[in-house]
Amino acid sequence: MSRLSSSPNSDQNSSLKMTDSSDPYNSEKLKTIVTDLLQEATAQGASAAEAGLSVESGLSVTVRMGDVETIEHNRDKGLGITVYFGNRKGSASTSDFSLKAVKETVKAACDIARYTEDDPYAGLPDEKMMAKDILNLDLYHPWDVSAEQAIALAKECEDVARAEDKRIINSEGGSVSSHSGIRVYGNTQGFLDGYNTSRHSMSCTMIAEQDNAMQRDYWYSINRDASKLEAPAEIGKHAAQRTVSRLGAKHMPTCQTPVIFKAEVAKGLLSHLLAGIRGGAQYRKATFLLDHLGKQIFPEHIRLDERPHIKGALGSAPYDNEGVITTAHDLITDGVLQSYVLDSYAARRLDMQSTGNAGGVHNLYINHDDVSLETMLKEMDKGLLITEVMGQGVNTVTGDYSRGASGFWVENGEIQYPVEEFTLASRLQDMFMGLQRIGNDLDMRGGVITGSWLIDNMTVAGS
Amino acid sequence: MSYIDTANDILLSPTGLEVNDLQNVLDQMMGNSINRADLYFQTTRHESWVLEDGIVKEGNYNIEQGVGVRAVSGEKTGFSYSDEIVLPALNQAANAAKTIARAGQQNQVQAWKKHSSHQLYLPIDPLDSLTTDEKIDLLRQVDAEARKQDPRIKQVIASLVGVHEVVLVASSDGTLNADVRPLVRMNVTVIAEEGDDREQASSGGGGRVGYEYFTQEDRALGFAREAVRQALVNLKAVAAPAGTMPVVLGPGWPGVLLHEAIGHGLEGDFNRKGSSAFSGRIGERVASPLCTIVDDGTLDRRRGSLNMDDEGTRTQQTMLIEKGVLKGYMQDKMNAELMGVESTGNGRRESYAHLPMPRMTNTYMLAGEHDPQEIIESVEKGVYAVNFGGGQVDITSGKFVFSASEAYLIENGKVTQPIKGATLIGNGPDVLTRVSMVGNDLKLDTGVGVCGKEGQSVPVGVGQPTLKIDSLTVGGTA
Numbered sequence: 001m002s003r004l005s006s007s008p009n010s011d012q013n014s015s016l017k018m019t020d021s022s023d024p025y026n027s028e029k030l031k032t033i034v035t036d037l038l039q040e041a042t043a044q045g046a047s048a049a050e051a052g053l054s055v056e057s058g059l060s061v062t063v064r065m066g067d068v069e070t071i072e073h074n075r076d077k078g079l080g081i082t083v084y085f086g087n088r089k090g091s092a093s094t095s096d097f098s099l100k101a102v103k104e105t106v107k108a109a110c111d112i113a114r115y116t117e118d119d120p121y122a123g124l125p126d127e128k129m130m131a132k133d134i135l136n137l138d139l140y141h142p143w144d145v146s147a148e149q150a151i152a153l154a155k156e157c158e159d160v161a162r163a164e165d166k167r168i169i170n171s172e173g174g175s176v177s178s179h180s181g182i183r184v185y186g187n188t189q190g191f192l193d194g195y196n197t198s199r200h201s202m203s204c205t206m207i208a209e210q211d212n213a214m215q216r217d218y219w220y221s222i223n224r225d226a227s228k229l230e231a232p233a234e235i236g237k238h239a240a241q242r243t244v245s246r247l248g249a250k251h252m253p254t255c256q257t258p259v260i261f262k263a264e265v266a267k268g269l270l271s272h273l274l275a276g277i278r279g280g281a282q283y284r285k286a287t288f289l290l291d292h293l294g295k296q297i298f299p300e301h302i303r304l305d306e307r308p309h310i311k312g313a314l315g316s317a318p319y320d321n322e323g324v325i326t327t328a329h330d331l332i333t334d335g336v337l338q339s340y341v342l343d344s345y346a347a348r349r350l351d352m353q354s355t356g357n358a359g360g361v362h363n364l365y366i367n368h369d370d371v372s373l374e375t376m377l378k379e380m381d382k383g384l385l386i387t388e389v390m391g392q393g394v395n396t397v398t399g400d401y402s403r404g405a406s407g408f409w410v411e412n413g414e415i416q417y418p419v420e421e422f423t424l425a426s427r428l429q430d431m432f433m434g435l436q437r438i439g440n441d442l443d444m445r446g447g448v449i450t451g452s453w454l455i456d457n458m459t460v461a462g463s
Numbered sequence: 464m465s466y467i468d469t470a471n472d473i474l475l476s477p478t479g480l481e482v483n484d485l486q487n488v489l490d491q492m493m494g495n496s497i498n499r500a501d502l503y504f505q506t507t508r509h510e511s512w513v514l515e516d517g518i519v520k521e522g523n524y525n526i527e528q529g530v531g532v533r534a535v536s537g538e539k540t541g542f543s544y545s546d547e548i549v550l551p552a553l554n555q556a557a558n559a560a561k562t563i564a565r566a567g568q569q570n571q572v573q574a575w576k577k578h579s580s581h582q583l584y585l586p587i588d589p590l591d592s593l594t595t596d597e598k599i600d601l602l603r604q605v606d607a608e609a610r611k612q613d614p615r616i617k618q619v620i621a622s623l624v625g626v627h628e629v630v631l632v633a634s635s636d637g638t639l640n641a642d643v644r645p646l647v648r649m650n651v652t653v654i655a656e657e658g659d660d661r662e663q664a665s666s667g668g669g670g671r672v673g674y675e676y677f678t679q680e681d682r683a684l685g686f687a688r689e690a691v692r693q694a695l696v697n698l699k700a701v702a703a704p705a706g707t708m709p710v711v712l713g714p715g716w717p718g719v720l721l722h723e724a725i726g727h728g729l730e731g732d733f734n735r736k737g738s739s740a741f742s743g744r745i746g747e748r749v750a751s752p753l754c755t756i757v758d759d760g761t762l763d764r765r766r767g768s769l770n771m772d773d774e775g776t777r778t779q780q781t782m783l784i785e786k787g788v789l790k791g792y793m794q795d796k797m798n799a800e801l802m803g804v805e806s807t808g809n810g811r812r813e814s815y816a817h818l819p820m821p822r823m824t825n826t827y828m829l830a831g832e833h834d835p836q837e838i839i840e841s842v843e844k845g846v847y848a849v850n851f852g853g854g855q856v857d858i859t860s861g862k863f864v865f866s867a868s869e870a871y872l873i874e875n876g877k878v879t880q881p882i883k884g885a886t887l888i889g890n891g892p893d894v895l896t897r898v899s900m901v902g903n904d905l906k907l908d909t910g911v912g913v914c915g916k917e918g919q920s921v922p923v924g925v926g927q928p929t930l931k932i933d934s935l936t937v938g939g940t941a
Contacts, residue, residue, distance in 0.1 A: 004854050004915075069540065070541075091522065092523065113522075116521065122520065392855070393885065398660075402866070402940075404864035
């Protein structure tokens with residue numbers, strides 16, 4: 001998929017990668033650099049400062065049509081500092097860890113803070129909120145995989161996919177990637193910690209053809225521990241089956257219908273919820289869920305909670321991006337909104353406490369019913385099963401939802417044929433209140449965990 | 464001073480590297496079936512200033528540099544990079560990149576060739592084009608201008624971003640070329656409130672210029688007024704219709720249509736691999752005869768323009784669709800070579816840490832003959848869409864979407880009520896066959912586009928005249 005947007009700032013924060021046995025950076029050395037950064041900031045007159053630093057390395061390979069297509073060696077590092085002069089703030093970052101660069105970066109941040117204005121809410125988090133006894137969450141499982149071994153796995157994945165069905169006529173390849181890194185964070189209140197993490201993935205994208213129309217689909221597995229990845233043959237088979245199942249897609253008539261969002265697309269609906277209850281959206285009054293704390297936003301059977309301390313999980317973290325301790329807590333109980341998603345700045349603006357969510361949420365779980373997707377199709381009887389949504393048509397200020405989609409038409413509780421080139425529209429408020437069932441087909445990939453959603457009614461625009 | 468001298472001074476000299484060293488590194492890589500190797504040196508300085516709640520509360524400065532090393536052997540690519548521009552790191556990256564090689568023919572590094580370059584923009588450092596006080600004052604003026612338009616404006620977020628980038632490309636095919644690329648961007652987002660209804664709207668622009676661009680021709684204040692106008696229009700919007708109907712697209716940024724429906728599908732990599740809905744269709748009719756579409760990296764000071772692409776190839780205007788017939792694809796060196804054509808100067812990458820691939824620059828449709836008013840009057844019942852959030856495409860099935868952020872109903876040839884944002888969906892290879900009228904009002908966007916492909920973002924431009932599509936699916940609820 002390719003997309004065009006008019007977003008004002010393409011993200012300049014370098015994503016940081018590493019892993020070479022020759023890597024000279026260990027945790028103690030990186031902590032020393034953070035300490036130097038904070039001392040330099042104080043020396044240059046800052047009343048408070050916080051600094052983060054990361055080093056990451058990795059390998060990505062792609063095999064296409066049975067042969068190696070790319071071998072990429074990644075190795076990234078970066079440091080960033082934020083200084084406070086009272087309530088004035090400045091930030092700077094660089095990939096250069098030399099002492100000279102550290103001094104220059106601190107100076108750049110201090111220069112900026114001379115021009116920014118007093119923001120009474122700016123500053124470090126409340127000291128009492130900082131993580132103290134740091135949990136080891138088992139997030140680091142380095143994978144000593146050579147390029148040759150990674151190629152062999154990617155090839156197996158692709159070979160199985162290509163052999164699965166004769167309508168598979170082309171491939172975008174099988175890929176394997178492995179990354180591990182370390183991140184250190186410290187501030188002038190004395191917080192200083194760092195830990196290693198790893199992340200490995202395997203994916204496969206196939207192209208099938210029927211009646212001169214091509215379809216593409218993919219499957220992937222991701223885990224912090226490579227031994228827990230799905231087997232290459234399973235990923236390949238799944239990718240091929242998903243691709244072939246889209247062949248012969250028909251158009252939809254314009255209509256109203258119940259809709260099941262398959263687990264991997266239902267995650268997206270939870271991300272729209274998060275956009276609406278994030279602190280920034282609340283204090284800017286730019287959300288369809290403004291001041292909804294304590295209000296019913298889902299049916300009574302819905303509970304949503306954050307579980308940041310699950311060992312080895314992709315979304316786990318002992319503390320957030322500003323060192324605030326993460327805690328297990330409910331966001332929604334009996335369908336009622338219990339908590340916003342706050343960092344310390346938003347918390348001060350709203351006269352609340354940080355929820356340990358600077359940088360995002362950590363393993364969000366929505367409760368599910370003990371029903372399979374198959375049973376849900378039967379319960380729906382007639383309607384749409386959505387497997388892909390496209391485009392940016394979600395307005396989280398008003399809740400208006402209108403996106404391109406594709407999937408399957410269901411009748412008599414069974415999939416009849418694939419459908420494409422239509423839109424689905426409603427309002428997020430109505431979609432959430434219309435959530436009737438959540439399946440037990442949980443998609444565990446990533447930090448937001450859900451099964452498939454059955455929503456009572458949406459508008460389809462088609463031909 | 465030539466760009467190569469400037470790049471040499473900034474990128475190589477400080478660490479004692481010389482151009483001859485680059486030739487040696489490339490030489491080492493060229494054994495065993497490697498048919499091209501290249502080095503991409505880059506340094507980027509980036510700053511941003513953000514105003515919110517009436518005060519400038521955030522500023523950020525970032526400096527990055529590094530070198531990307533690529534070895535190509537047929538369809539295979541080996542890639543490595545380093546954020547340290549010194550000879551040992553360069554050699555290490557070169558060794559990693561060439562692991563792609565298998566036993567095969569030995570190729571030679573060509574002697575450096577002379578390159579003629581465009582000068583589409585000045586080699587300035589935009590970060591120095593205004594003083595910090597002037598930058599902050601500009602944001603304050605924008606804030607005041609937006610707020611004074613209407614008491615319903617409750618929040619203004621204004622940002623100013625500047626980038627100064629210097630790149631040097633050295634390739635085994637004899638390319639030694641450099642570019643100095645300024646880029647600035649301003650954005651204004653406002654939130655309007657009336658009773659319990661809230662709407663957010665944004666406006667902005669920029670290009671390969673200094674910040675003074677925003678103080679000229681009332682541009683910055685114009686962005687503020689435009690964001691307010693859109694937010695207030697949307698406060699009155701009613702539900703959009705659902706179904707297939709005639710759609711008139713306004714000029715400029717609605718060219719997102721071309722970028723998604725046509726542009727990505729005509730990138731060389733997808734066509735070389737046969738994964739695009741446009742693969743193998745050169746010479747076929749894919750649009751109405753009214754449609755002529757080009758990609759043009761040579762427009763003066765535009766956001767999507769480049770003196771050379773990221774492989775050192777001079778940019779050009781590339782005919783994609785001429786009077787409805789598919790004429791050509793956009794190519795980088797690797798895909799051009801594999802398809803037996805020349806690079807079109809579309810080899811682009813997000814940074815030294817990313818691989819180049821065929822990407823768009825400024826993609827637009829040439830003007831037609833109709834008066835825009837006449838086009839609207841020709842529609843009995845349909846939609847007139849003038850602003851968009853963005854779009855997305857599946858290049859294999861050809862299905863694309865783009866989401867309107869400002870649109871109106873057309874009833875009996877007249878623009879009537881504003882409607883809520885809705886997604887429009889279609890099929891790339893046939894949507895333009897339904898273009899029945901093209902306006903005489905070609906406009907390019909204001910310089911806001913960010914294109915994402917395979918995880919890499921690059922700045923691009925789009926444009927078009929007003930045009931009418933006889934039937935397109937509109938994703939409303941009414």
